[in-house]
Amino acid sequence: xxxxxxxxxxxxxxxxxxxxxxxREIAEQWGVKPLGHPWLRPLRFHRSYRPGRDAWGxxxxxxxxxxxxxxxxxxxxxxxxxxxGPVHAGIIEPGHFRFQCHGEQVLHLEISLGYQHRGVxxxxxxxxxxxxxxxxxTLAGDTTIGHALAYAQAVEALAGCRVPARAQALxxxxxxxxxxxxxxxxxxxxAGDVGFLPTASFCGxxxxxxxxxxxxxxxSRFGRGFVRPGGVAFDVxxxxxxxxxxxxxxxxxxxxxxxxxxxETASVMARFENTGTISPAIAVELGLxxxxxxxxxxxxxxxxxxxxxxYRFAQLPLSAVDSGDVFARAYVRWMEIQRSVxxxxxxxxxxxxxxxxxxxxxxxxxxxVVSLQxxxxxxxxxxxxxxxxxxxxxxxxxxPSFHNWLGLALALxxxxxxxxxxxxxxxxxxYCGHDL
Amino acid sequence: MIRAxxxxxxxxxxxxxxxxxxxxxxxxxxxxxxxAPEKCVAGCNACVAACPVGALALEDGAIRxxxxxxxxxxDCAAACPPGAIxxxxxxxxxxxxxxxxxxxxxxxxxxxxxxEKMKSLFGRSLKLRQVCAGGCGAxxxxxxxxxxxxxxxxxxxxxxxxxxxxxxxxLVTGPVTENMALALKKTYDALPEPRIVIAVGACAISGGPxxxxxxxxxGADAVVPVDLYIPGCPPHPVAILDGxxxxxxxxxxxx
Numbered sequence: 001x002x003x004x005x006x007x008x009x010x011x012x013x014x015x016x017x018x019x020x021x022x023x024r025e026i027a028e029q030w031g032v033k034p035l036g037h038p039w040l041r042p043l044r045f046h047r048s049y050r051p052g053r054d055a056w057g058x059x060x061x062x063x064x065x066x067x068x069x070x071x072x073x074x075x076x077x078x079x080x081x082x083x084x085g086p087v088h089a090g091i092i093e094p095g096h097f098r099f100q101c102h103g104e105q106v107l108h109l110e111i112s113l114g115y116q117h118r119g120v121x122x123x124x125x126x127x128x129x130x131x132x133x134x135x136x137x138t139l140a141g142d143t144t145i146g147h148a149l150a151y152a153q154a155v156e157a158l159a160g161c162r163v164p165a166r167a168q169a170l171x172x173x174x175x176x177x178x179x180x181x182x183x184x185x186x187x188x189x190x191a192g193d194v195g196f197l198p199t200a201s202f203c204g205x206x207x208x209x210x211x212x213x214x215x216x217x218x219x220s221r222f223g224r225g226f227v228r229p230g231g232v233a234f235d236v237x238x239x240x241x242x243x244x245x246x247x248x249x250x251x252x253x254x255x256x257x258x259x260x261x262x263x264e265t266a267s268v269m270a271r272f273e274n275t276g277t278i279s280p281a282i283a284v285e286l287g288l289x290x291x292x293x294x295x296x297x298x299x300x301x302x303x304x305x306x307x308x309x310x311y312r313f314a315q316l317p318l319s320a321v322d323s324g325d326v327f328a329r330a331y332v333r334w335m336e337i338q339r340s341v342x343x344x345x346x347x348x349x350x351x352x353x354x355x356x357x358x359x360x361x362x363x364x365x366x367x368x369v370v371s372l373q374x375x376x377x378x379x380x381x382x383x384x385x386x387x388x389x390x391x392x393x394x395x396x397x398x399x400p401s402f403h404n405w406l407g408l409a410l411a412l413x414x415x416x417x418x419x420x421x422x423x424x425x426x427x428x429x430x431y432c433g434h435d436l
Numbered sequence: 437m438i439r440a441x442x443x444x445x446x447x448x449x450x451x452x453x454x455x456x457x458x459x460x461x462x463x464x465x466x467x468x469x470x471x472a473p474e475k476c477v478a479g480c481n482a483c484v485a486a487c488p489v490g491a492l493a494l495e496d497g498a499i500r501x502x503x504x505x506x507x508x509x510x511d512c513a514a515a516c517p518p519g520a521i522x523x524x525x526x527x528x529x530x531x532x533x534x535x536x537x538x539x540x541x542x543x544x545x546x547x548x549x550x551x552e553k554m555k556s557l558f559g560r561s562l563k564l565r566q567v568c569a570g571g572c573g574a575x576x577x578x579x580x581x582x583x584x585x586x587x588x589x590x591x592x593x594x595x596x597x598x599x600x601x602x603x604x605x606x607l608v609t610g611p612v613t614e615n616m617a618l619a620l621k622k623t624y625d626a627l628p629e630p631r632i633v634i635a636v637g638a639c640a641i642s643g644g645p646x647x648x649x650x651x652x653x654x655g656a657d658a659v660v661p662v663d664l665y666i667p668g669c670p671p672h673p674v675a676i677l678d679g680x681x682x683x684x685x686x687x688x689x690x691x
Binding site: 141217 | 439440443444446447450462463464465466486487488489507508509510511566567568569570571572573574575576577578579580581583584585586596598599610611613614615616618619623644645646649650651652669670672673
């Protein structure tokens with residue numbers, strides 16, 4: 001698949017806002033301008049992949065400083081600007097947030113990223129290399145299983161490899177454990193952001209308990225080394241499954257106790273409800289994915305809509321609510337926690353026998369594959385295109401955060417600036433997944 | 437209120453007994469490697485070829501693993517038919533100098549305590565500012581977890597603070613992207629002296645999976661001087677805690 005658009009083409013974004021980020025990306029990577037794009041700014045602040053073709057006319061000698069661009073400004077009496085980042089107050093990834101405020105009220109938030117850009121996609125070309133799986137596992141560290149799985153599935157499709165049923169089930173167990181750890185951590189962090197310490201403290205521990213279940217499978221709390229093309233690198237025995245089941249039940253009981261404290265506490269609900277609301281219409285316009293979309297009533301879930309692996313046979317009910325606020329994004333997580341636990345119980349009770357890995361041979365030449373997974377943040381999309389020798393000509397990664405960052409910006413409109421941490425955590429997006 | 441108290445009573449006290457008791461490390465954890473070069477087959481180069489980041493070298497009949505580069509993925513051990521490389525469950529991997537991270541050499545050693553003057557300043561109270569400079573979020577998460585009730589970092593007098601002006605040191609994660617190099621340097625410059633820098637994870641030590649990319653600086657010490665290296669991808673929280681406590685002289689140096 002290739003098209004030569006020349007230097008420019010009419011932008012799609014005015015008619016289809018979902019394309020906004022993609023058109024900025026195309027402009028930055030290839031120096032092709034989408035004419036009429038309403039806000040054409042660099043996304044990641046790196047040099048064009050085609051030397052001499054820069055959409056902003058920047059010459060080779062200038063240092064490319066991140067966020068060196070014009071921000072959208074609101075002007076008038078009593079208006080002021082607040083700049084935050086790239087280094088933030090907590091232990092989190094870097095990014096720059098520019099708020100246009102009237103008093104405490106946020107009129108507009110612009111998010112400028114790219115600080116985490118490590119040149120992943122450029123390095124993937126020509127692969128698979130021995131390092132490729134490690135790039136996948138560190139695209140977004142909290143989504144190690146999700147991205148490794150999307151990659152493995154792409155490679156297996158290109159190689160015509162049939163993954164054993166036991167491996168498919170174990171992969172899904174690991175993917176749901178990843179979801180459990182992150183959703184539980186988010187409930188705790190949301191509690192922390194409204195100063196409700198019981199749930200914050202409980203969930204801080206419980207998130208780690210889920211990570212330790214992943215470590216039970218493969219030795220790494222983040223699932224490093226577990227998913228490999230052809231299957232998984234570690235098998236399980238009855239004793240390990242019994243241990244996993246016991247820990248899962250005990251941890252789930254405690255997560256339930258911690259979560260219910262949130263819904264039963266009026267001071268928490270007063271902060272969660274009607275804060276950072278994204279209407280269903282906006283969710284569609286922006287193309288939000290994952291729990292953030294399902295919290296605005298969008299019925300989207302790759303596990304249901306494009307099932308692969310064991311999800312073709314074992315389905316999870318879709319969790320959606322429609323109020324679109326911080327509460328909705330928190331409650332969708334709690335619904336998904338319950339369903340993921342039920343799913344894992346089912347899988348380990350009826351784990352298929354047989355091998356956990358099949359040989360995965362050379363990749364098909366001149367082929368294109370699209371691979372989707374429902375990571376804990378939402379849809380993970382990988383697209384691989386091979387050349388005549390079966391090497392990657394181009395490998396494109398779309399982390400769910402790529403779709404959702406604009407959702408956070410719009411959720412802040414007309415909110416108090418002091419609600420930013422709460423709104424931010426309710427999306428909990430990946431900087432490195434976006435910056436690649 | 438009563439429900440919060442009941443739940444608190446039910447979930448009990450959960451802080452780990454470490455360091456009074458040995459830590460709980462997962463059965464399949466890959467920590468400090470154990471090398472047996474005498475098992476090597478002459479002419480075999482399988483481990484070196486299997487390493488995704490060039491952390492391994494075979495020299496003069498010795499196997500050397502640069503733990504500052506190592507992702508602890510185990511691919512080298514899996515590729516070695518006679519089993520000359522084995523990853524143990526030993527979580528004690530931190531070191532004070534870059535050359536002390538090379539497994540299979542006489543220089544490899546546990547991290548030593550700060551000198552007397554620095555120890556008297558920081559030994560019982562260390563405030564750290566964390567800077568993520570291209571980290572994937574895993575090192576950050578397993579650093580963050582030290583402040584939860586599980587590890588209760590505050591009991592050692594160590595605390596993460598919001599401003600570099602309030603900090604005694606920096607804890608750096610990530611390979612240091614070009615786009616974060618200036619912010620890292622500015623944050624370091626904002627720390628009052630004397631100050632220390634701790635590099636956590638393969639990325640911050642050597643660039644990790646991104647070593648050699650034009651978009652990164654291959655680790656923190658390209659921009660700031662590093663006093664403690666904690667290897668791993670990511671290091672287990674106990675490995676990070678072990679490094680911090682050794683630096684402050686809070687652990688028995690012989691163990």
